[in-house]
Amino acid sequence: MTSVSTEPRDTDGPRPATAPTGGSAAQRERRRRILDATITLAAEGGFDAVQMRAVAEQAEVALGTLYRYFPSKIHLLVSALAREFTKDVDRSAVRATPGDTAHERIMYVLNRRTRALQKQPKLTEALVRAFMFADQSVTGEIHEVGTSLTTVIARAMHGTPDHGEVTEEEAAIIRIISDVWLSALISWVTGRMDEKDVEKSIDVAVRLLLR
Amino acid sequence: MTSVSTEPRDTDGPRPATAPTGGSAAQRERRRRILDATITLAAEGGFDAVQMRAVAEQAEVALGTLYRYFPSKIHLLVSALAREFTKDVDRSAVRATPGDTAHERIMYVLNRRTRALQKQPKLTEALVRAFMFADQSVTGEIHEVGTSLTTVIARAMHGTPDHGEVTEEEAAIIRIISDVWLSALISWVTGRMDEKDVEKSIDVAVRLLLR
DNA sequence: GACTGATGTAGAACGTGTTACAAGTCTAGA
């Protein structure tokens, strides 16, 4: 019952607060309210509940303003996802990941994140769907998410907050793990896997890749 | 610019030709026309071009009839994907896959399929998007696609059309390869990877998993 | 051949993402 644009929008000049930083204080504040509203609505009712009119109303901005900040529902949701993920990365930088082996540490990190997502199934559904539906025009936001995940896994692999250099092979392994994780998440969101399946499929992948 | 329902529809009794077989000849014929129209429109203009009114018109059925056969745009597209994939499986059953090692054979099979998809980027975009957006109500069709891919990879692994028993570990490896392939395909469809990247990422995954 | 229920048709109607527009408001620079 929801509409989603898959066409890139025309870029008629710079938009005011596309980036998290920059713009006036009022603009950063509006941007924050919009993302907060998005997360709230998504957490309550998932993808379908994030209706542009509802977001605008709850964030107390006009619909046109909402579209000025985020050119589509997908951009909006992916930006929200990026913000949530970035918070998580910041947290992981603080201390070393527990676990004696790379396998244990990676599973610790991914399971923690997976469980956090599973605690808010509606929110996760909305964000994953948006992520999947995103096209070229959302590359920037998506890349931010990907980088943040890579960073977290790399840190877990080495067990230290400063993850130093990552070898070619390690980078490849991390990419594969991310793929498996994403794929499992999709299956979970779409009801084709349960929580156990998700953990197990990642565990198997990590085991096969780190041997 | 397109609308997509993510809500399961109420199932008010059996529908006439949900399955490829069954129903009268006229019904099987209608179903074929609908899927043909879907593929044609998708090949021309991608996901957005598969508009339910347009499909109905081109297939020469009423809109209501279209919805009787396929309860949503997603079902329609995933069913179309399933039909195309199944064709491919049938083909792979005919002869042994060329290649001296499992790695070579798997790459041969996946690359052939990848290139086939890349020859019709719009079509692929439409099908992958639908696949990603599908929810529980499409589990059946999705499972069909997954099984067909697994079968093809299993055959390639062993190098024989009859792929005999697959060990637990082999099944796990196949799942991971599928995940990587899907993930790469998503990246390609959404413009975040080019053809080379897709092949390379699968190649790396297969190498790391089969060592 | 007439009846009946399932199936198909044509078209209107509704919801939500997206766009357009006219008018108000705020900010920087003169």
Place this chain on the structure above:
DNA sequence: TCTAGACTTGTAACACGTTCTACATCAGTC
């Protein structure tokens, strides 16, 4: 302070997936 231009607002309109309704057609049964 005044003004130009950017930014916001409120609201209407449009597109397309989806649903609904009234009627036509067809297959099987008597």
